[in-house]
Amino acid sequence: MLRVITIEKEYTTDEVADILGLSPSTVRKYNFYFAKNGVHFTKKQGRLVYTNDDISIFHELKKIHAAPKMTLEKAIITVSKKFNLVPDTSDNISNKKHTITQEQPEAQIKEVQSYIDAKFEERERQLISMAREIRALKKAQQQKKSFYNWLKILLDK
Template sequence: MLRVVPQERKYSNADLAKILEVPEATLRTYKSHFTKAGITFNKEGKQIVYTEEQVRLFKDMLELHRKGNQTIKECVVTVVNKVQHVESIVKTDSTNTTDETTTYMALEDLLERVKTLENQSSEQRENIEFLNEELSKMPERDKRLMNVIRDIQTVKSELEAAKKKKWWQFWK
């Protein structure tokens, strides 16, 4: 099924001046303020055309000017800042889906790291148990080693005593 996508209506200087109930010269002044604030307007041929969104900007600016004590310039800046704030929120929402994907991938990575750390932890526990068993065998090993050292020392002292005998006591 084919859908007809409605085209956005475009307004000329004269149309917008009638909608806003201001002279065309005043409209050109308003347009220059918006241009200085960073809003761009499209041209068709030699004429500037305004979109529905831009018409809303002009209406909001005039409404602010009529309500408060602000100059046209201040009203334009306020309206443009509101529009930019809304656009940044929309961009933030679109990046949130990317952020969610990135967050999901980061969570998967963290889960993988946790599993790796659990494996390393179990290996370290096994190593600690083995070392504790070896440490419990140490006192027995130390006792045997001390006995061997004492035996060596007695043999050594007997050999030195044998060396100190005089030559005529050799046969004794």
């Protein structure tokens, strides 16, 4: 049995801009607003690539955005709903995700802070101990010198 495999062409931002008659910065701006609404296009090797379906999405966006009093944000939302690009997520779920992502860094910061505090306390104990040892050595040296001075004075007489 013979299977035909079709490879869908992938387009760069510049190619999409040429096809749609837009500037590449406008395509990047559209991509930014789509990403803001949770719609992400494919990346390969760190670069965005667009398919024929993506081009039709951008074409529809361009058409809807051209309507009078239509803002880009509203046009993005309309196109996203029309093409079922945004999964159904309630505000509660997105708020929970946002809260979790904020709590994790806060917990990590507290953990790092407690580690740093423990290390500072350990360092402080070491410094105090070393200072006491140095003081004891200096005192011993002074006592040794005073003994030799006393002995010298005694022998000189």
